[in-house]
Amino acid sequence: MDRHDLVRWLKVTGTAQGRRSARSAWRRRRADAVGLPRRGAERARVPGPALGAEPQPGGGVVRFARSSLRVRVAVGGAVFCGWDGAEPEPSYALAGPCPEADARAVLEPDTDGGWRVVSERLLVAVSRHGAVEVRTPGGLVLRRDLPPRWWEPVSGDSGGRAEGARGAETETGAGGADERGAPERGAGEGGASSVGARWVQRSEVAADARFFGLGGRASGPRLRDGSYRLWNTDPGGAVEPGDDPLYITMPVQLVVADAGTHLVFHDNPWDGRVRLREGEEGAGSGHDRPGTCELRMDGGPLRYWVVAGTPARVLHGWTALTGSPALPPRWALGHHHARWGFGSADEVRRVVAGYRERGLPLSAVHLDIDHFRDHRVFTVDTDRFPDLPGLAAELRADGVRLVSIIDPGVKAEPGEAVYDSGSAVGAFVRDARGREVRGVVWPGEAVFPDFTDPRVRKWWGELYAERLAQGFSGVWHDMNEPVSFAAFGEPTLPRSARHVLEGRGGDHREAHNVYALTMARAGYEGLRELRPQERPFLFSRSGWAGMQRYGGSWSGDLTTGWPGLRASLSLVMGLGLCGVPYSGPDTGGFTGSPSPELYLRWFQLASWFPLFRTHSAIWAGRREPWEFGPEVLEHAAGALRERERLMPYFETLARLAQLTGAPYVRPLWWSAPRDRALRDCEDAFLLGDALLVAPVLRRGGTRRAVRLPRGRWYDTTTGTAYEGPGQVLLDAPLSRIPVLARAGAVFPVTGPDGGVELEVWAPAPGRTGSGLVMAGGGDGWERPTLERFNSRLTDGRVVVERQGADEVGYPVRVRGAAGSP
Numbered sequence: 001m002d003r004h005d006l007v008r009w010l011k012v013t014g015t016a017q018g019r020r021s022a023r024s025a026w027r028r029r030r031a032d033a034v035g036l037p038r039r040g041a042e043r044a045r046v047p048g049p050a051l052g053a054e055p056q057p058g059g060g061v062v063r064f065a066r067s068s069l070r071v072r073v074a075v076g077g078a079v080f081c082g083w084d085g086a087e088p089e090p091s092y093a094l095a096g097p098c099p100e101a102d103a104r105a106v107l108e109p110d111t112d113g114g115w116r117v118v119s120e121r122l123l124v125a126v127s128r129h130g131a132v133e134v135r136t137p138g139g140l141v142l143r144r145d146l147p148p149r150w151w152e153p154v155s156g157d158s159g160g161r162a163e164g165a166r167g168a169e170t171e172t173g174a175g176g177a178d179e180r181g182a183p184e185r186g187a188g189e190g191g192a193s194s195v196g197a198r199w200v201q202r203s204e205v206a207a208d209a210r211f212f213g214l215g216g217r218a219s220g221p222r223l224r225d226g227s228y229r230l231w232n233t234d235p236g237g238a239v240e241p242g243d244d245p246l247y248i249t250m251p252v253q254l255v256v257a258d259a260g261t262h263l264v265f266h267d268n269p270w271d272g273r274v275r276l277r278e279g280e281e282g283a284g285s286g287h288d289r290p291g292t293c294e295l296r297m298d299g300g301p302l303r304y305w306v307v308a309g310t311p312a313r314v315l316h317g318w319t320a321l322t323g324s325p326a327l328p329p330r331w332a333l334g335h336h337h338a339r340w341g342f343g344s345a346d347e348v349r350r351v352v353a354g355y356r357e358r359g360l361p362l363s364a365v366h367l368d369i370d371h372f373r374d375h376r377v378f379t380v381d382t383d384r385f386p387d388l389p390g391l392a393a394e395l396r397a398d399g400v401r402l403v404s405i406i407d408p409g410v411k412a413e414p415g416e417a418v419y420d421s422g423s424a425v426g427a428f429v430r431d432a433r434g435r436e437v438r439g440v441v442w443p444g445e446a447v448f449p450d451f452t453d454p455r456v457r458k459w460w461g462e463l464y465a466e467r468l469a470q471g472f473s474g475v476w477h478d479m480n481e482p483v484s485f486a487a488f489g490e491p492t493l494p495r496s497a498r499h500v501l502e503g504r505g506g507d508h509r510e511a512h513n514v515y516a517l518t519m520a521r522a523g524y525e526g527l528r529e530l531r532p533q534e535r536p537f538l539f540s541r542s543g544w545a546g547m548q549r550y551g552g553s554w555s556g557d558l559t560t561g562w563p564g565l566r567a568s569l570s571l572v573m574g575l576g577l578c579g580v581p582y583s584g585p586d587t588g589g590f591t592g593s594p595s596p597e598l599y600l601r602w603f604q605l606a607s608w609f610p611l612f613r614t615h616s617a618i619w620a621g622r623r624e625p626w627e628f629g630p631e632v633l634e635h636a637a638g639a640l641r642e643r644e645r646l647m648p649y650f651e652t653l654a655r656l657a658q659l660t661g662a663p664y665v666r667p668l669w670w671s672a673p674r675d676r677a678l679r680d681c682e683d684a685f686l687l688g689d690a691l692l693v694a695p696v697l698r699r700g701g702t703r704r705a706v707r708l709p710r711g712r713w714y715d716t717t718t719g720t721a722y723e724g725p726g727q728v729l730l731d732a733p734l735s736r737i738p739v740l741a742r743a744g745a746v747f748p749v750t751g752p753d754g755g756v757e758l759e760v761w762a763p764a765p766g767r768t769g770s771g772l773v774m775a776g777g778g779d780g781w782e783r784p785t786l787e788r789f790n791s792r793l794t795d796g797r798v799v800v801e802r803q804g805a806d807e808v809g810y811p812v813r814v815r816g817a818a819g820s821p
Contacts, residue, residue, distance in 0.1 A: 017440065021485035024440045028486065028494040035432030035496025035507070042151040047083075047130035050114060058101025059117040062126050069126060073105035074098070077121035078317050079306045081132060083148060086301035090502060091267050092514045093545040095323030122308055134306050140259040144204045144290075148302055150197040200296045203264075207279030207288035209257035210679045212577050212667075214274060215250035216555065218243050218567040221574045221667060222682055223276055230272040230297075232481040232513050232542045234491060238559030238591040241567050247481060247542045247556045249513065252578045253293065254314065256673045262308040263318055269513040269544060270300035299509060311670050312662055318579050319661030323549035325581050326524065327658045329779035331401055332474065332537045333610070333650045334363025335640055338403075338586075341618035342367060344384040345391045352400055354624055360637055361644045365395065366403040366476065366615070375442035376411045378418050378466045392471020401473035403537070408480050408519055409446035412438055418463065422449060427456045429497050429508075437497045439484025448482055448493060451518035452511050453500035460519075461526020468530055474537030475523060476554070480516040481542045516542035517550075524550035534779050539582065539611065552582030554611055560589030560620065565602050566683075566697050572609055573685060576663025582654070584611030593621035596628040597699065597734070600635055604737045605695040607639040608687055610650070610664045635735045648748035648756045648775035653688045655774040655784070664688060672709050675725060681707045690745035690761075690771065691716075694730065694738040704732050712743035712764040714816050721817055743816065744769015746789040746800060751811055758808070760791050760800055762816030768792045773810075 048065030059071040070082040076099060080088050088098040105119035113128035122142075125133040130147035211223040214230075219241045229245040239246060251266040251274070272295060279291035307317035319325070337355070342348055348365055355362040371388075373379040380388050392402045410418050410428070422428055428447040429437045436447050450456050467475060483491055492512065499511035520540050527536035538551035547553070555571040558564040568585030575583045587606040588594045594602065603625065606612050614623035621627075625636035643650075653664040666686040669678035684694040684706060692713060694706040708724030715722070715730065716739045722728045730738040744763035751757035756775050763769045769791040777784040788803040798814045 017444070017485070018487065020440045020445060022487040024438065024445075024484055025486035025488050027438065028484070029489060031431050031437070031494040032496045035494065039153075041154045043154055045150045045152060046147050050126075050128040050130075053107060053109075053115045055107045056101075057103060058105045059124070060107035060115070062115050064130055067130070069130065069132070071107070071117045071124050071126065071132075073102045073117060073119040073122070073124070075100045075102050076317055076320055077102070077119065077307070077309070078321055079117075079119075079122055079124055079134065080303070081124075081145075081306070082301065082303040084150075084302065086303035088267070088303070090504065092269065092517055093265070093267055093322050095321065095546065095549060099321065122306070134262065134308065136260055136308070142205070142257070142260055142262045142308055143255065143264065143306070146202045146204070148199055148201045150199045150302075152197045198296070198298045199302050200294060201266075201302065203293045203295075204290040205255050205279070205293070206257040206259050207281045207290055208676065209255050209279060209291045211276050211278070211291070211293070212254040212256065213250070213252045213263075213574060215252065215578055216246050216248040216553070216571045216575050216583075218246060218570055220570040220682070221577065222680065225277045226275070228274045228276070230270075230274065230513070232516065232544070234479070234481050234483045235557070236491060237557070238561075238564070238589075239555070239557055239567060240559040240561065240563040241570070246571075248516075248544070248547075248553060248575065248580075250545045250578050251295070252318075252545055254311075254577045255291075256311070256669060256679055258674050258676075260308055261311050261314055261673050262306055263314045264304055264306050265318070265321075265545060266295060266297075266302075266304040267545070268297055268300040268303065269511075270298050270509055271512070272297040311666075311673055312660065315577075315579065315661040315663070319548075322546040322579060324658045325548040325579070325661065326538070326551050327535055327654055328552070328582055328610075329474075329535050329537055330647070330651060330777075331363045331399075331779065333647060333654065334612070335361055335607075335643060336364040336366060336403070336611070336613035337362060337623070338366030338368065338613055338615040339618075339623060340368040340616065341370060343370075345386070345388070348391065348395075351624060352395060352398065354626060356398065358626060358633070358637065360625065361640050362400055364401040364403050364474070366405065366613070368405050369407065369442050369478075370618070371404075372443075374411075376416065376418075377407050377409070377443075378463050380470060389469065389471040392473075396471070396473075402471055403474040403476060404467050404470070404472040405478050406467070406475050406523070407441060407478050408448055408451075408482055408515075409439065409441035409443065409484070410449065411443040412436070412445045412447045419447065422447070422456075422459065425455060425459050427453075427459055429493060429499060431494065432496050432498065437493055439482075439493060441479060441483060441485060446484075448484075449519075449522075450499050450511075451515060451522050452502060454502065456500075457518065457522035457525065460522040461529065464523060464526045465530050468527075475527075477516065477519055477523065477538065477540040477542075480519050480540060481512075482515050514544050516540055517544040517547050520547055520550035533781075535781065543580070545578070548580045548582075552611055553580055554583060554613065554615075555585040557590040557617075558585055560592030560594050560598070560616075562598065562697065562699055564589045564591075565598065565605065565695075568602070569605065569685070569695065569697070570682070572665050573663075573667060576665050577667070579661055581657040581661075581663040581665075582610045584609040584613055586613065586615035588614060588616060588623050589620075590615065590617050591620055596632045599623075599628050600632045600734060601696045601701075601737070603636050604639050605693075605697075607643045608665075608691075608693045608695075608739075610654070612643060631734065638735065645750045647750055648773070649688065649690070651775045651777075652748060652773055655777075656688075656772065668692070668707060668709055672725075675709065677707060677725070678709060688747070690742055690747045692740040692742070694732075694740075696732050696737055702731070702733055703729055704738065705729050706738055706740070708740070712767075713740040714743065714761050715739075716741050716815075719816060741815070742769070743767065744791050746771030746791050748773045748775045748810070749813075751813075755811075757811040757813055758789065758800065760798060760812055760814050762798050762814060763791050763793050765793060 047067040497508040
């Protein structure tokens with residue numbers, strides 16, 4: 001028991017819930033002792049020399065003495081590499097069938113005895129010993145993957161093959177073999193079972209490269225030298241920079257360098273660890289030290305995808321592989337108010353009335369676990385909420401929706417409707433002996449649905465009918481890492497717990513990281529079937545690659561403090577670069593009572609995020625803007641009104657994210673990845689292409705330096721024009737944070753009459769600008785027309801034109817040097 005386990009033990013053992021969590025931890029430990037295979041001596045294995053190659057559509061298979069590598073270029077340019085017979089499917093990340101192979105890509109011999117696959121966008125070179133280089137068509141190396149290494153048991157099927165690798169090191173340790181054994185392979189495809197062996201792959205990138213991604217990381221968005229674990233985890237406390245891992249981990253890296261941008265995704269949900277080290281340039285001496293990445297996995301296949309190009313093209317390619325982001329309904333782009341601790345329906349009414357009386361826009365109120373009966377999912381405490389459907393209808397008449405929390409843990413008690421119906425269909429995760437796995441969460445002893453079973457997803461999705469009947473318009477999934485309270489050890493299910501895994505069968509080592517993803521799929525598909533005329537609204541604390549297909553996320557239990565404020569920006573931007581564009585933090589932090597200044601600065605930042613939500617723990621105090629004094633209320637009201645004015649722009653960004661995968665919140669280097677100063681800037685961001693937002697992230701800050709990309713930028717408050725690239729010092733009084741508009745930008749806003757108008761910022765002399773509009777369409781499935789607009793200066797006057805039309809079609813408001821200040 002380590003120090004953290006001891007502290008947890010001392011905190012909980014004095015309570016009934018704590019004693020249950022202690023018993024649960026002992027049960028988990030015993031289950032794993034029985035249900036997991038013991039690990040003995042292991043041997044390391046490497047591919048060995050190349051023996052030959054077999055051309056196939058899109059590439060081919062290169063055979064080595066002790067392994068094989070399949071390389072296939074897909075239509076669209078994404079490259080798949082699979083070792084030891086690994087195929088692209090089955091996969092929880094891919095949106096559908098594997099994309100077709102690019103028939104133009106060909107496998108041919110290389111000069112050093114290796115092979116290469118030549119395609120339009122990338123060249124993949126495989127050395128005679130198994131190193132893989134991904135190059136641009138011009139020959140620049142984007143990444144070099146060194147020959148991988150596996151560790152396998154000495155005895156049995158895998159051990160026999162390992163004997164052939166004489167001289168390899170012997171190692172014992174955690175990770176590895178599965179009791180189901182390794183599948184047989186033909187000659188040239190021997191090696192690690194996709195389940196049974198753990199492996200390591202080391203890679204090199206350019207010395208100037210910067211790493212981003214790996215899911216939601218509190219430190220970042222740029223990932224510094226260090227170790228990052230791939231295991232979705234509830235940290236069980238106040239999250240701040242440096243805490244790792246957190247709720248959403250993904251083996252998705254975005255690498256940005258002068259040579260180009262590429263994304264690499266290792267399609268393997270097992271527990272693993274990524275070690276990153278940035279490179280060093282030799283100051284022109286030619287002795288650059290490359291950046292390195294080492295990926296170690298406890299099991300599962302060694303297979304990965306590489307997508308290269310501009311950042312926009314990379315995210316578009318990633319979306320093509322893993323699915324378009326779910327489009328939130330329009331109301332979900334407004335302000336949400338939540339708190340763990342709404343005591344009753346009357347308290348909800350008081351809060352909503354407080355917003356209305358002060359003229360503050362409000363789109364949704366979220367009810368946490370305390371609205372359930374004894375914390376039991378799909379129930380209502382009718383003493384405190386005697387007429388929940390009536391409350392929902394009353395609020396909706398004022399334009400406010402209700403959103404419900406949903407946890408996966410089901411109270412394990414006969415007579416409970418959800419438990420009884422789940423037991424009848426065999427819905428719950430079982431142990432190696434076939435018994436229901438019991439854990440402890442808010443309602444007490446609980447069982448957990450196996451969302452990797454299609455039958456269970458169907459059953460669970462049908463349960464959302466109860467939420468809709470209660471008047472809820474959306475849901476948020478919590479505790480779905482999954483969490484089971486534990487006095488010591490991992491607060492999750494036993495690793496030996498059995499899962500269906502779409503019929504393949506397996507255990508929690510493989511299912512853990514995709515548990516929340518499959519729960520989101522169950523909820524999303526259930527809501528679509530139950531209410532087909534409306535787009536579902538769902539967001540989740542945990543997830544995995546591809547989770548954007550079903551909704552977004554929020555940043556979990558961020559600490560209330562300036563470090564938590566900074567972490568919220570890192571998490572939103574990092575998730576966006578992993579293909580999850582809709583996310584946001586608990587404004588004000590989850591754990592404590594923020595000072596008025598901290599609350600206001602957090603509120604101002606969050607008002608520019610896709611998910612704009614206040615939320616806090618039951619002990620952490622209130623989060624209504626008027627609770628922090630008249631000055632904070634005045635300035636928070638200004639942020640709310642600006643968010644409401646920009647709703648058509650947020651709608652457009654949401655629809656563009658669905659079409660292209662481009663996040664709403666983008667790093668400053670998005671359109672200029674070769675600008676090294678922008679690559680290292682982490683305290684500001686672009687909102688779409690038009691706006692640059694520079695939040696205040698430190699106590700007492702009333703001025704701040706802002707790094708500008710190339711071009712002209714206007715301060716949206718003063719109208720002052722600045723030229724980039726470079727750095728400027730801007731005022732940041734308590735009333736606002738600096739926001740700048742790109743010269744020439746055209747974007748939709750809400751006009752004085754409530755309709756859509758175009759805001760246009762004057763182009764610089766001799767330059768033009770542009771913008772897109774996809775506003776409207778309601779909350780259903782109708783898709784508005786994509787409208788493109790251009791702006792230019794003619795004789796000192798700003799001219800706006802709509803492509804393909806004689807009329808602009810909207811009122812136009814010009815701002816900047818050539819327009820009104």
